[in-house]
Amino acid sequence: MKISQFQAGKFQSIHAYDYQYFLPESINHSFEIDSGNLQVQLEKSTRLLGELNAMARMVPNIDLFIMSFINNEATQSSKIEGTQTEIEDSFKKESDIKIEQKDDWLEVKLYIDAIKEAINKLDEIPISTRLIKQIHKTLLSSGRGVEKMPGEFRTSQNWIGGNNINTADFIPPHHDFVNELIGDLENFLHSQHPVPEIIKIAIIHYQFETIHPFLDGNGRVGRILIPLYLVSNNLLSKPLLYMSAFFETNKNSYYQKLMKVRVNNELLDWLLFFLKGVEQTAEHSIEILNEVLDLKTNLTQTIRGNTGNRANNNLKLLEKLFQMPYIRVEDVREQLEVSSATAKNIVDDLVRVEILEELTKNKRNRLFAFKPYLNLLKKPFPKYE
Numbered sequence: 150m151k152i153s154q155f156q157a158g159k160f161q162s163i164h165a166y167d168y169q170y171f172l173p174e175s176i177n178h179s180f181e182i183d184s185g186n187l188q189v190q191l192e193k194s195t196r197l198l199g200e201l202n203a204m205a206r207m208v209p210n211i212d213l214f215i216m217s218f219i220n221n222e223a224t225q226s227s228k229i230e231g232t233q234t235e236i237e238d239s240f241k242k243e244s245d246i247k248i249e250q251k252d253d254w255l256e257v258k259l260y261i262d263a264i265k266e267a268i269n270k271l272d273e274i275p276i277s278t279r280l281i282k283q284i285h286k287t288l289l290s291s292g293r294g295v296e297k298m299p300g301e302f303r304t305s306q307n308w309i310g311g312n313n314i315n316t317a318d319f320i321p322p323h324h325d326f327v328n329e330l331i332g333d334l335e336n337f338l339h340s341q342h343p344v345p346e347i348i349k350i351a352i353i354h355y356q357f358e359t360i361h362p363f364l365d366g367n368g369r370v371g372r373i374l375i376p377l378y379l380v381s382n383n384l385l386s387k388p389l390l391y392m393s394a395f396f397e398t399n400k401n402s403y404y405q406k407l408m409k410v411r412v413n414n415e416l417l418d419w420l421l422f423f424l425k426g427v428e429q430t431a432e433h434s435i436e437i438l439n440e441v442l443d444l445k446t447n448l449t450q451t452i453r454g455n456t457g458n459r460a461n462n463n464l465k466l467l468e469k470l471f472q473m474p475y476i477r478v479e480d481v482r483e484q485l486e487v488s489s490a491t492a493k494n495i496v497d498d499l500v501r502v503e504i505l506e507e508l509t510k511n512k513r514n515r516l517f518a519f520k521p522y523l524n525l526l527k528k529p530f531p532k533y534e
Contacts, residue, residue, distance in 0.1 A: 150179060151181045157411050163323060168317075170320040170322055171359065172322045173356060178337075178342065179344060180349075193428050201431040201434055204438055205385065205389050208438065217441075220257075221394065222260075222376075225397045226369050226397075229372075229400060230368060237518070239254075240523075252293060255291060256294075263369075264373055266283070268376075282301065282302075285300050287299075288370065297366070303361075305324055306323060307364055309321070319411070322359075327360060331360060331362055334353060337356075338378070350375055350379065351419065353378065354375060359410075372393050375392055376388045376389075376390055390434060395530060398530045406422045437526070441522070448504055448521070451502050459494060463495055463498050469485075470522065471519075475518055476496075496517060503521075504521065505520075506520045
C-alpha cells in the first residue's frame, strides 16, 4: 500500500450507547514511500541515528551515561501525562522527596524500572504481547495505577480527554477488538514487509496509541516501545534514543498529528513529524554525550591536579557520580568500600574543587549534588520546526 493511500479506520456506533469508538484497520502489510519529502527526512533520520550508534560504540564505559538518558526519558514521558517530577529528582532516594511530590516521583521511578527491566528481557524474549504486558505490570505495580489492571488488557471501554465518554476527544476501539488488534500489531512488528525500520516503529507507535489497550499507562508503554524496537532491530547497539523530550516539547503537535491520522488519514504528516523527532533526538543525544565526555575529561584533570594523594579514590567516586549524582558520605563509604573518615575526606575534596555541592547544611546525614552534571542534563530540547 502507498502511504498516501492509507486508510486509518472508521468510527462505529455501539448499540444502546450514545457514542462512537474508532476501529483501526490492520497495519500488517507493506507501506510504499511515495513522497519525496518523506524519503529525504528518512535519510536524515537514518544518518543521525547511525551517528549516535557509532558514538555509542566508541565511548568507553557508555553504560555509565545510559542511566541519565533513561531518567530523562522517565521524567519527560511522565510529564506528558501530567506529573511534575524533574530530572534531578529522579536520581534522589524516596527519603529525600517531599511528601506532596512522592506520587509523581513514584510514577517516574516505576517508569525507570519498567525500561530497565524491558531492556534486560530483550535478551530472553522478543517484543511481544507478553513483554508489553510485563512493561505495563511494572509501570502500574504501585501508586496511582495499581487499581488499573496492571499487566492486563482492558475489559471495558476507555476514552481520551474530556470528563466522561460523552465529552471525550477520542474513544479507542471497543475492548472486544483489543486482542485481535494487538495481534495484528505484533505480526507487523515481526513481519518481513519491506518497510524501513524507523517508519515501521512510527506506524507501530501510532497504532498502539490508537488501540489504547490498557486502562491507563498507554502513552508511557507506547513510548518505551520505541527504544526497545530500535535496539532489538539493531539500529542501536545501546538504548540511547528516547523521544519523550521531543513529544513533551511539542505536545500539542504530538496529539494533533496522531488524531489527524485517525480522522483524515494523514499518515504522511505523522511520519514526517516522527522522523523529524528521531533526527532531533539523535542530534540532541549526540550533543549531550559530547558535553558529558568533555565534562568528565575536565573534571578528571581537575581532580588529578588538585587533590593530591587522594586523587585515585576521588576519581573512583567521580565514576559513580555519573550514575548517582546525589550522594551522602555513607553512600561513598559503601560504594568505594572505605572508612567513614576517608569517605568524608573524598567528599570534602570534591566540594572544594566545586564538583559536589552541599544541599542540606546539616551536621549529619548531609546530602551532596553533582551539580555540573545535573545542570547539563537539564539542557532544553529544541522546538519542532
